[in-house]
Amino acid sequence: MSLAASETTLRDALRDAGHLLPGPRPGIDGHGPEFEAVVDGIWRAYFDRAPAGTPVMAFGPLIDAAQFTATDYPRSFPHLVGEVEVFDGGDAEHGALIRDIDAGADWTTHFVPSGMTFVPATCENVYPRYAGTLEGPTIVACRSWCFRHEPSDDPMRMVSFRICEYVYLGSADGAESFRTDWLGLLLEFFTDLGLEVASDRANDPFFGRIGAMLAANQRRSGMKNEISIALYPDRRTAISSVNTHRTHFADSFGIRQAGGEPAHTACAGFGIERVAIALFAAHGMTTADWPEPVRAVLRLP
Structure with a gap:
């Protein structure tokens, strides 16, 4: 049984309750205080x-563009990338900018790349920091604001959102154990929050014809597992994923195990707004009415 009749009914219920504050474009809604209390609890x-x-x-929300390129994200997901541009002109260029703004012309041509991009996944902030030789297997807990250019009326698919993750760096066996352990821990975590979830193999939204082959290989190899809920009647919605990367990020950033071989990495996390919205859909729009065990886990007042 689904938790919401449609994307529209869920979005409208969240807005009517003051949990989502409508933005000027799809996917950039603000959040009310009760929503943020749930976020903090998660x-x-x-x-x-x-x-x-x-x-x-x-x-x-920002990462150095060169580090971002080294992750291969713009090669695989160019349709999701956001690049930051800035104004670096003088008085004359400023005057030209103002004239274009006043004329209703395209003023963005006066801006140039800043050398920064928006972060699409929290873990991409971590790998450059571990360039070199690891002292031993390492686990990092991390969170950040993220951006993916996929505007939608679905409140579960925001353009600007937050991801929290655990990241593993170490051996191949360690990465696989991490994947198995944290998949189980996440399923338990969501169950403790009163969400009916299930896991399955999945793939990332790689771009183009080559991307279709990459996606098929990722699904076959079991490198990505998603945890989903029956939010809408016609499909399940992913709220979390656990991923192994083999030595991809180690090769990009020169991360080595103590013995000198490339490190294997893995990550486990979720989009926090998605989990918060799933909780409102499952338990109602007023947190005071939520089941006491769920309120206790989130330490809600």
Whole structure:
């Protein structure tokens, strides 16, 4: 049984309750205080599961463009990328900019690349920081604002959103154990939140004809597992994923195990707005009415 009749009915219910504040474009809604209280509770509850001594990192929405290119993300997902441009002119260029704005012309031609892009996934902030030789297997807890250019009226598919993750760097066996363990831990986490979830093999939305082959290989190899809920009547909606990358990021950033061989990496996380919206869809638009065990996990007042 689905939790919402349609994308529109769910979006309207969230807006009527003050949880989503309509933005001028699809996918950039603001959030009300009750929504943010749920977000804060999800952060805490997830990071409470960190092994003792786990580094915790928080990042903003931007990453160096050269580091971003090294992840291969713009090669695989150009349709999702957001690049930041800035004004670096003088008085004359400023005057030309103002004239174009006043004339209703395209003023963006006066801007140039900043050397920064928006981050599409939190873990991409982590890998450059571990260039070199690891002292041993490493797990990092991290979160950041992210951006993917896929505007939609579906409230579960925002353009600007937050992802929290655990990232593993170490051996091949360690990465596989991490994938198995954290898939189970995430299923348990969402069950504790009163969500009926299921997991299955999946693939990323690679671009173009080559991307179709990459997606098929990713699904066959089991490198990506998604956790989903029956939110809408016609399909399941992913709220979380667990991924292994083999040595892809180690090769890009020169990350080595203690013995000198390339490190294997894996990550486990979710889009926090998606989980928050799933909770409102499952338990109702007023958190005071949510089941007490769920409120306890989220430490809601």
